Amino acid sequence: MALDRHFQEYFAALDRSGGEDRCFLCRRSAVEVKAFFGFDEDGTARDAEHHGLEDVVLGKLDIMSYRGLRPVCAVCQLNHDALALCGGESIAERLREEMGERREKLWPGDETRPPLEEEPEAEQDGRAPGR
Numbered sequence: 445m446a447l448d449r450h451f452q453e454y455f456a457a458l459d460r461s462g463g464e465d466r467c468f469l470c471r472r473s474a475v476e477v478k479a480f481f482g483f484d485e486d487g488t489a490r491d492a493e494h495h496g497l498e499d500v501v502l503g504k505l506d507i508m509s510y511r512g513l514r515p516v517c518a519v520c521q522l523n524h525d526a527l528a529l530c531g532g533e534s535i536a537e538r539l540r541e542e543m544g545e546r547r548e549k550l551w552p553g554d555e556t557r558p559p560l561e562e563e564p565e566a567e568q569d570g571r572a573p574g575r
């Protein structure tokens with residue numbers, strides 16, 4: 445893809461996100477995503493010689509996608525892929541619902557309130573087939 449097309453995608457994504465150049469889901473910046481994967485801000489591996497990565501350089505476009513509704517980082521993409529592979533998407537959706545609808549029950553504050561009880565069928569969700 446031509447470089448100017450990358451810039452068009454990038455600036456269009458920034459317009460959609462109100463100018464925020466961060467992952468919409470986890471709020472990491474590109475620099476923070478690089479650090480997560482063990483790379484410095486300039487994209488070079490921190491322990492390049494030790495890991496044999498002298499020729500590997502991560503670019504901003506390698507760790508952030510600007511093609512969707514909002515910028516999304518490679519960490520969140522990998523987490524999403526892992527959830528899909530282990531069948532955890534339904535649990536993730538229910539957890540998202542709990543976080544949105546029953547936030548006060550998830551977090552400390554009122555110790556007199558009993559913890560959320562897991563519904564019986566929830567134990568079956570999210571397990572790999574055959575387990």
Ligand SMILES: [Zn+2]
Nearest residue numbers: 467470517520
């Ligand atoms: Zn993210």
